[in-house]
Amino acid sequence: MKHRLLAILLLMSCWACQENKEAPAERLDITKMDPVHCYTGEASPYTAVGLIPAYLQEVEAMKADPVQAQSMSGMVWVEGGNYLMGGDNEQAREDEYPEHPATIDGFWMDETEVTNAQFREFVDATKYITTAEKEITREDILAQLPEGTVLPEDLDLSPFSLVFHSPPPADRAYSPQDWWSVVKGASWQHPQGPETDLTGREDQPVVHISWYDAMAYCKWKGKRLPTEAEWEYASRGGKEGGIYPWGSEPVSTQMANYWQGDFPTNHVVEDGFERLAPVKSFPPNPIGLYDMAGNVWEWCADWYRHDYYQAAKTTRTVQNPLGPTDSFDPMEPSVPKKVVRGGSFLCNDSYCSGYRVAARMKSSPDTGLEHTGCRCVRDGKEKS
Numbered sequence: 578m579k580h581r582l583l584a585i586l587l588l589m590s591c592w593a594c595q596e597n598k599e600a601p602a603e604r605l606d607i608t609k610m611d612p613v614h615c616y617t618g619e620a621s622p623y624t625a626v627g628l629i630p631a632y633l634q635e636v637e638a639m640k641a642d643p644v645q646a647q648s649m650s651g652m653v654w655v656e657g658g659n660y661l662m663g664g665d666n667e668q669a670r671e672d673e674y675p676e677h678p679a680t681i682d683g684f685w686m687d688e689t690e691v692t693n694a695q696f697r698e699f700v701d702a703t704k705y706i707t708t709a710e711k712e713i714t715r716e717d718i719l720a721q722l723p724e725g726t727v728l729p730e731d732l733d734l735s736p737f738s739l740v741f742h743s744p745p746p747a748d749r750a751y752s753p754q755d756w757w758s759v760v761k762g763a764s765w766q767h768p769q770g771p772e773t774d775l776t777g778r779e780d781q782p783v784v785h786i787s788w789y790d791a792m793a794y795c796k797w798k799g800k801r802l803p804t805e806a807e808w809e810y811a812s813r814g815g816k817e818g819g820i821y822p823w824g825s826e827p828v829s830t831q832m833a834n835y836w837q838g839d840f841p842t843n844h845v846v847e848d849g850f851e852r853l854a855p856v857k858s859f860p861p862n863p864i865g866l867y868d869m870a871g872n873v874w875e876w877c878a879d880w881y882r883h884d885y886y887q888a889a890k891t892t893r894t895v896q897n898p899l900g901p902t903d904s905f906d907p908m909e910p911s912v913p914k915k916v917v918r919g920g921s922f923l924c925n926d927s928y929c930s931g932y933r934v935a936a937r938m939k940s941s942p943d944t945g946l947e948h949t950g951c952r953c954v955r956d957g958k959e960k961s
């Protein structure tokens with residue numbers, strides 16, 4: 578995946594194994610048990626390595642709204658417990674192995690993806706400008722590059738985001754650049770470009786938000802992004818060994834907003850939703866969480882590493898894992914990425930099957946996409 582910085586990020590292979598001595602050590606860290614590669618044992622979703630300093634500062638400066646922070650409206654209690662994290666069926670990919678035990682403390686989770694109406698409330702209150710709407714400066718870019726780097730004079734700095742389009746049938750294999758278009762002026766307020774708006778889409782999930790935007794929103798709500806382990810645990814909803822949030826029955830138009838037909842060329846739209854569906858259009862999982870499969874991918878706090886689960890090969894149960902301290906995706910080794918979970922309206926069994934509870938995906942934290950949103954979680958106790 579990409580952002581306006583991608584070409585520059587590709588120069589930055591040094592990011593993959595840097596260490597961040599400043600990162601706070603919160604809760605138990607999987608990487609302390611069986612360090613592999615360049616894990617440092619100081620995992621934190623807030624480590625600055627691989628993040629754009631100015632964007633991170635903006636997230637850190639965001640204050641929780643006192644009223645929002647008191648509200649439990651629309652949140653579901655996720656009872657803590659143990660589970661087996663990772664893939665265990667023929668659709669699972671390499672990065673989902675090995676399956677390993679994890680222990681999760683109880684937490685509260687938004688019952689739906691964050692909607693456009695909810696994100697509008699946040700923007701109205703804070704005047705927040707999302708990554709996809711920001712002009713990026715040459716100074717921001719240079720701050721991330723080795724000293725002495727010279728940028729092209731004609732580097733296009735105008736805001737854009739990535740919008741899906743169905744490519745025409747072709748006699749070859751497709752790759753993501755065949756269906757993602759760079760659209761100037763596309764953003765959460767203009768999902769398919771400047772001519773489109775949110776009229777009638779208030780209850781659809783907000784999209785085109787970056788990881789920074791998701792972090793900022795959750796902070797304003799007095800919440801945070803879920804860890805990848807929390808997200809998978811909640812998605813399983815207490816169903817041991819299920820492949821999907823609803824169990825092991827194959828995906829159907831009754832259960833999730835996904836792609837019917839041949840991806841990416843022919844969407845037959847049997848479920849009535851060509852793109853996004855309003856949240857709660859499909860049944861919740863056993864603990865009351867909606868759209869944990871399909872509709873939009875959801876940002877997690879963790880960095881993505883393809884080999885992270887290898888660190889959990891021991892038989893010891895891992896408590897509240899926070900993910901690795903750095904990112905590595907062999908498909909794009911130079912681009913640091915955060916985890917996204919749950920699949921989107923573009924997933925089907927022939928392509929990504931991202932709606933499986935164990936399925937992992939990743940995206941660079943500054944990327945906005947038409948199929949990516951978030952939901953937040955909050956620490957606390959169950960209401961008595």
Ligand SMILES: [Ca+2]
Pocket residue numbers: 690868869870871872873874875918919920
């Ligand atoms: Ca979802």
